[in-house]
Amino acid sequence: MKKLFLNGPFSPHHTDNLMHSEGDLSEARENFISRRFRNLDVLLSSRYSWMNDYLSEGQKIIEIGSGAGFSQLYLKQTLTLTDATQNSWIEKFIDATDMELDDNSHDVIIASHNIHHFYSPYKFFMECQRVLKPGGVILIQELNTSLMLRFLLKIMRHEGWSYDKDVFDEDAIMNNENDLWSANCAVPEMIFSQASRFNQTFEKLTIERNQLCECFIFPLSGGVIAKTRVPELPKFILDMVLLLDKILIKILPSVFALGRQVVIRKGI
Numbered sequence: 001m002k003k004l005f006l007n008g009p010f011s012p013h014h015t016d017n018l019m020h021s022e023g024d025l026s027e028a029r030e031n032f033i034s035r036r037f038r039n040l041d042v043l044l045s046s047r048y049s050w051m052n053d054y055l056s057e058g059q060k061i062i063e064i065g066s067g068a069g070f071s072q073l074y075l076k077q078t079l080t081l082t083d084a085t086q087n088s089w090i091e092k093f094i095d096a097t098d099m100e101l102d103d104n105s106h107d108v109i110i111a112s113h114n115i116h117h118f119y120s121p122y123k124f125f126m127e128c129q130r131v132l133k134p135g136g137v138i139l140i141q142e143l144n145t146s147l148m149l150r151f152l153l154k155i156m157r158h159e160g161w162s163y164d165k166d167v168f169d170e171d172a173i174m175n176n177e178n179d180l181w182s183a184n185c186a187v188p189e190m191i192f193s194q195a196s197r198f199n200q201t202f203e204k205l206t207i208e209r210n211q212l213c214e215c216f217i218f219p220l221s222g223g224v225i226a227k228t229r230v231p232e233l234p235k236f237i238l239d240m241v242l243l244l245d246k247i248l249i250k251i252l253p254s255v256f257a258l259g260r261q262v263v264i265r266k267g268i
Contacts, residue, residue: 001186001190002163003147003150009162017156017157019227023180025085029069042217042235043218048112049074055076055077063080065096066090067113069081079108084180097119097120102131104130109132111141116159116186120174122168135265138265140261142188143188143189144259145185145188192260195207207262212253213259214249216245
């Protein structure tokens with residue numbers, strides 16, 4: 001996959017990061033729940049609320065890599081929060097690439113902004129294929145390495161990207177297996193821009209929604225875990241930002257689309 005500008009690879013070290021509190025989930029959770037910073041609230045709502053269309057009562061729903069556990073604030077159905085780190089709000093320790101879950105046992109698997117951290121996305125999707133019930137879905141909210149996102153990452157030195165990997169190679173390593181915050185932000189775009197190859201590689205899985213989203217609302221949030229200072233904006237201005245984002249993404253997605261919403265269904 002070739003990019004005209006900022007092609008990379010770009011691999012900043014954690015100590016280069018100009019954002020604050022990287023990886024501090026407890027601080028991020030406590031600050032948001034106590035204050036409910038409006039900009040971030042709007043961003044998180046846009047990231048999770050669309051998933052409610054795919055959720056219904058009685059389903060067995062699990063979130064992989066739940067992080068600070070914000071999904072519970074926006075999803076209408078009960079779900080199990082899991083992660084590869086132990087925190088008081090996490091209900092089950094789960095390695096996304098080796099889930100200790102029964103075959104055909106879950107209706108929905110949710111993954112929000114974590115696939116670009118997995119050392120082997122291939123293993124993650126193989127596990128999803130095994131764990132999901134026939135007809136079950138994976139609901140994914142992820143990054144998209146548009147020109148604007150690559151520029152922001154370069155400026156803030158928060159996370160890096162590399163297109164020099166084959167995401168469909170079962171032996172390929174995308175990130176440092178021993179560093180949960182290691183990141184290759186190009187991974188989601190490399191996976192989901194090749195839908196036919198995805199469907200061929202994971203024979204029981206089919207991408208049925210692949211929608212670009214988010215532009216200025218992302219940086220205006222100040223960050224979900226890692227933080228940078230931004231002014232809190234009135235709701236009506238944030239609503240205008242969401243509308244502007246949609247227009248910009250429709251006109252020039254390769255420049256402005258910072259996010260991606262994906263639905264993957266397991267065949268019956």
